[in-house]
Amino acid sequence: MAHAATHDHDDHHGAPKGFFQRWVMSTNHKDIGTLYLIFSLTMFFIGGAFAMVIRAELFKPGMQLVQPYFFNEMTTMHALVMIFGAIMPAFVGLANWMVPLMVGAPDMALPRMNNLSFWILPFAFFMLLSTLFMPGGGPAGGWTMYPPLSLQGESVAYVIFAIHLMGISSIMGAINIIATILNMRAPGMDLLKMPVFVWSWLITAFLLIAVMPVLAGAVTMLLTDKYFHTNFFNAAGGGDPVLFQHIFWFFGHPEVYIMILPAFGIISEIIPTFARKPIFGYRAMVFAIASIAFLSFIVWAHHMFAVGLPMGAEIFFMYATMLIAVPTGVKVFNWVSTMWGGSMTFETPMLFSIAFVILFTIGGFSGLMLALAPADFQYHDTYFVVAHFHYVLVTGAAFSIMAAAYYWIPKWSGHMYSETWGKIHFWSSVISVNVLFFPQHFLGLAGMPRRIPDYNVAFANFNMISSIGGFWFGASQLIFLGVIIHCVFFSKKKAADRSWEGAKGLEWTVPSPAPFHTFDVPPVIHDDELAHGNTDH
Amino acid sequence: MALFGGEAWANPVANQMNMTKGVSEWSPYAMHMVALWVCVVIGVLVFGAMFIAMFRFRKSRGAVAEKWAHSTKLEVVWTVVPVIILIFLANLATGGLTTFADTTGADMTIKVTGYQWKWRYDYVDYKGKGVDKVGFVSKLEESSDRTRQLKSNLDPEKIQVEGYNTYLLDVDKPLVVPVGVKIRFIIVGGDVIHSWWVPALGWKMDAIPGIANAAWTNIKEPGVYRGQCAELCGQDHGFMPIVVKAVPKAEFEQWLATQEDEAKIQKAAQTAQNAPAPAPQG
Numbered sequence: 128m129a130h131a132a133t134h135d136h137d138d139h140h141g142a143p144k145g146f147f148q149r150w151v152m153s154t155n156h157k158d159i160g161t162l163y164l165i166f167s168l169t170m171f172f173i174g175g176a177f178a179m180v181i182r183a184e185l186f187k188p189g190m191q192l193v194q195p196y197f198f199n200e201m202t203t204m205h206a207l208v209m210i211f212g213a214i215m216p217a218f219v220g221l222a223n224w225m226v227p228l229m230v231g232a233p234d235m236a237l238p239r240m241n242n243l244s245f246w247i248l249p250f251a252f253f254m255l256l257s258t259l260f261m262p263g264g265g266p267a268g269g270w271t272m273y274p275p276l277s278l279q280g281e282s283v284a285y286v287i288f289a290i291h292l293m294g295i296s297s298i299m300g301a302i303n304i305i306a307t308i309l310n311m312r313a314p315g316m317d318l319l320k321m322p323v324f325v326w327s328w329l330i331t332a333f334l335l336i337a338v339m340p341v342l343a344g345a346v347t348m349l350l351t352d353k354y355f356h357t358n359f360f361n362a363a364g365g366g367d368p369v370l371f372q373h374i375f376w377f378f379g380h381p382e383v384y385i386m387i388l389p390a391f392g393i394i395s396e397i398i399p400t401f402a403r404k405p406i407f408g409y410r411a412m413v414f415a416i417a418s419i420a421f422l423s424f425i426v427w428a429h430h431m432f433a434v435g436l437p438m439g440a441e442i443f444f445m446y447a448t449m450l451i452a453v454p455t456g457v458k459v460f461n462w463v464s465t466m467w468g469g470s471m472t473f474e475t476p477m478l479f480s481i482a483f484v485i486l487f488t489i490g491g492f493s494g495l496m497l498a499l500a501p502a503d504f505q506y507h508d509t510y511f512v513v514a515h516f517h518y519v520l521v522t523g524a525a526f527s528i529m530a531a532a533y534y535w536i537p538k539w540s541g542h543m544y545s546e547t548w549g550k551i552h553f554w555s556s557v558i559s560v561n562v563l564f565f566p567q568h569f570l571g572l573a574g575m576p577r578r579i580p581d582y583n584v585a586f587a588n589f590n591m592i593s594s595i596g597g598f599w600f601g602a603s604q605l606i607f608l609g610v611i612i613h614c615v616f617f618s619k620k621k622a623a624d625r626s627w628e629g630a631k632g633l634e635w636t637v638p639s640p641a642p643f644h645t646f647d648v649p650p651v652i653h654d655d656e657l658a659h660g661n662t663d664h
Numbered sequence: 665m666a667l668f669g670g671e672a673w674a675n676p677v678a679n680q681m682n683m684t685k686g687v688s689e690w691s692p693y694a695m696h697m698v699a700l701w702v703c704v705v706i707g708v709l710v711f712g713a714m715f716i717a718m719f720r721f722r723k724s725r726g727a728v729a730e731k732w733a734h735s736t737k738l739e740v741v742w743t744v745v746p747v748i749i750l751i752f753l754a755n756l757a758t759g760g761l762t763t764f765a766d767t768t769g770a771d772m773t774i775k776v777t778g779y780q781w782k783w784r785y786d787y788v789d790y791k792g793k794g795v796d797k798v799g800f801v802s803k804l805e806e807s808s809d810r811t812r813q814l815k816s817n818l819d820p821e822k823i824q825v826e827g828y829n830t831y832l833l834d835v836d837k838p839l840v841v842p843v844g845v846k847i848r849f850i851i852v853g854g855d856v857i858h859s860w861w862v863p864a865l866g867w868k869m870d871a872i873p874g875i876a877n878a879a880w881t882n883i884k885e886p887g888v889y890r891g892q893c894a895e896l897c898g899q900d901h902g903f904m905p906i907v908v909k910a911v912p913k914a915e916f917e918q919w920l921a922t923q924e925d926e927a928k929i930q931k932a933a934q935t936a937q938n939a940p941a942p943a944p945q946g
């Protein structure tokens with residue numbers, strides 16, 4: 128028994144043979160990472176299908192395809208699936224695969240919890256998605272779930288249970304990542320020698336642990352308001368609907384940074400590789416991430432400028448929000464300086480990273496504009512906000528994930544992907560995504576509210592352009608799928624251990640594909656092999 | 665073709681790309697433009713530097729990577745310069761907030777209540793005098809409502825008022841207000857949260873159950889100003905427009921008097937109806 132408890136997986140052999148044994152019972156960080164990534168890609172296409180319904184209905188004025196209530200189900204589900212199903216699990220998957228490889232650890236610190244935190248997710252999303260087929264329909268009150276509206280839905284209990292599961296999964300994942308980074312680094316891998324990606328995930332994991340319970344609290348209060356006659360948010364019973372918004376955004380704003388800090392980390396790995404020059408201002412980069420994370424706790428009410436806060440509160444949250452632009456700016460300037468004086472090549476991961484820097488910055492600019500409370504009285508709840516968060520989330524978070532996939536897939540699969548098709552995917556995506564989202568700035572400024580299924584004809588042209596961009600962007604992602612499948616199963620081109628000429632870091636010292644078990648014996652760290660080994664600068 | 669910065673559209677026009685200048689004494693338009701230009705200038709500098717880097721430092725042009733990876737001087741510069749720009753913007757925005765938040769000195773009060781999916785307007789007082797029972801419900805006008813039904817096969821283009829397309833932007837009964845009067849709005853939600861937004865007035869304010877929010881406007885030009893609910897409030901959220909008809913003071917006073925008279929007649933009729941109390945039924 129004692130033996131079984133401490134040594135029930137085969138440490139020094141290959142992967143288990145049986146499908147069930149290998150994938151469902153897995154405690155291996157690489158396999159679990161793969162599971163996360165496949166799950167995320169699946170959700171990306173499901174959420175994308177919802178987006179296609181939205182853009183099809185908005186193609187021209189008049190209601191053509193769906194009833195307004197179903198349209199609201201689509202916007203709500205699109206956001207929930209993309210945020211909790213696509214973006215977050217993708218980053219956790221990348222952490223699973225790469226953090227142990229980058230810090231020289233044999234696996235995650237808590238391998239069984241790792242298994243559990245992944246396998247909760249399919250059930251959570253099965254439950255969430257199943258509400259669409261139920262008599263009362265799925266949630267239709269927006270991903271922000273503001274009461275009293277959200278309590279009018281019939282699917283409240285299912286949705287909240289699903290959110291609880293996702294929260295538990297995230298918290299367990301975060302604990303695991305923190306434990307791995309703090310306890311499992313190879314000797315010599317000091318904190319300030321860690322790759323920026325590892326740093327970004329360490330900080331993100333603390334954010335997750337801090338705010339997922341807050342979300343859980345908020346939705347539980349919704350649940351008791353709906354089914355147990357409490358009145359937390361019911362004005363008629365002495366409650367306050369705005370209280371929900373405070374709690375939700377205390378979670379929600381750090382949440383949006385949970386979706387971008389790991390992206391910062393990824394970009395900070397890729398740009399130095401393809402510029403063949405160390406990251407500019409490593410310490411400043413780490414410090415900027417930490418200060419963004421701190422500030423993200425004190426800006427939540429910038430989502431609530433129009434709820435009628437006292438002026439003092441508006442001013443505080445406005446100033447705090449504007450302050451975030453400073454560390455964000457530092458990051459952008461440092462990426463540009465990393466490129467300056469480098470020796471650049473433009474493989475697909477680099478292309479996505481460069482697009483990230485430019486387009487994320489555009490999202491940051493609109494963020495800065497939104498931070499100005501008086502101007503937000505116009506912008507708020509319009510397509511201008513929709514454009515803002517899609518620039519930071521699609522061309523920000525999602526592009527970074529694609530960049531990461533192209534960057535590390537040689538290490539994962541042992542093959543090189545097709546550079547030609549990767550580039551086709553990139554150009555098709557980067558053009559279409561701008562056709563899709565840039566006109567939405569104009570729509571918002573011209574006065575089109577968000578979350579509406581139909582609109583005045585004045586908004587017709589830009590909506591049609593946006594929809595065309597949307598279908599095009601959606602179709603482009605099929606290329607992505609094709610490139611991945613080709614790379615994993617059909618590519619003949621073997622990947623070198625160090626798959627990219629300028630790549631540094633421990634992950635490139637192991638074979639490609641990375642064997643089932645790596646770093647059983649801690650590696651000896653040579654500072655000049657690390658991307659950030661020389662931190663004296 | 666409407667481009668950046670051009671004329672002041674009070675209501676959305678085809679291909680409009682920028683925010684309306686508004687028609688009220690208070691408008692965030694100038695601040696929006698300042699912020700926009702600040703972003704454009706910084707963007708041109710940063711992206712310009714990036715493109716130069718991408719051109720000059722390509723391996724294919726024989727660029728050899730340099731080794732430096734740090735410069736305290738530069739890092740101080742790009743921390744301090746943004747801070748200065750932000751202080752400037754924050755100062756501007758604080759001014760805008762302060763004037764917006766000051767609802768004192770209003771000559772008129774209107775209560776706005778959001779319902780799923782219509783608005784109710786109650787005139788509370790005008791020039792220091794209480795208004796007697798003038799209030800009504802305002803909802804999507806009927807031809808838009810018919811057209812917007814799924815597969816109605818009706819053409820949204822056809823819904824026009826004086827050559828302006830009003831599809832989903834017109835109501836059965838607009839809110840009538842005087843120009844040149846500081847009007848205070850008390851905004852509440854009747855069931856769920858809504859948000860009262862007329863872009864030409866420069867702001868939106870949430871209509872929340874149990875909370876009385878205040879905002880003000882002082883419209884400078886007579887006209888018809890259109891807006892929509894801006895907070896998701898259920899299936900017909902997209903179909904509860906707002907129309908504000910701003911008229912000269914004298915005209916408004918006349919209108920208000922007629923409304924008060926009508927309210928009195930209605931009330932009298934009601935009391936007359938109710939007077940012969942129905943015989944006790946049990």
Ligand code: HEM
Pocket residue numbers: 271383384386387429430448449451452455490491492493494495497498503506507508512515516519520523524
């Ligand atoms: C420079 C940094 C940023 C600033 C100053 C900023 C500011 C803001 C503000 C003020 C809003 C509220 C707008 C409104 O509803 O009226 C907002 C909305 C939003 N932001 Fe940002 N933002 C920044 C970066 C980001 C990043 C990095 C992300 C995520 C990756 C993000 C995601 C979002 C989302 C999802 C919303 C909309 C939430 C909703 O209402 O559904 N933002 N942002």
Ligand SMILES: [Cu+2]
Pocket residue numbers: 379380383426427429430
């Ligand atoms: Cu936020």
Ligand SMILES: [Cu+2]
Pocket residue numbers: 857858859893894895896897898900901902904
């Ligand atoms: Cu609404």
